[in-house]
Amino acid sequence: MRKEYxxxxxxxxIRGKYFDEYQKGTNLVLPSPDVAVAFPNDASVNEALRxxxxxxxxxxxxxxxxxxxxx
Numbered sequence: 903m904r905k906e907y908x909x910x911x912x913x914x915x916i917r918g919k920y921f922d923e924y925q926k927g928t929n930l931v932l933p934s935p936d937v938a939v940a941f942p943n944d945a946s947v948n949e950a951l952r953x954x955x956x957x958x959x960x961x962x963x964x965x966x967x968x969x970x971x972x973x
Contacts, residue, residue: 903909933941941947 933947941950
């Protein structure tokens with residue numbers, strides 16, 4: 903800890919505060935500030951990710967060649 907910080911200024915910690923959530927497998931991701939501006943809440947992030955997943959599935963679908971047809 904830097905010299906300008908004092909332990910007593912940080913308050914009393916709570917041991918195991920997030921342990922139950924950790925056990926559930928909760929995953930916390932913090933976006934970069936520029937990304938956070940575009941996605942201000944969890945609903946907008948989820949909507950964007952679902953759209954990206956849909957596009958990725960469509961892009962990796964069968965091609966004409968993989969279906970056995972010839973050009």
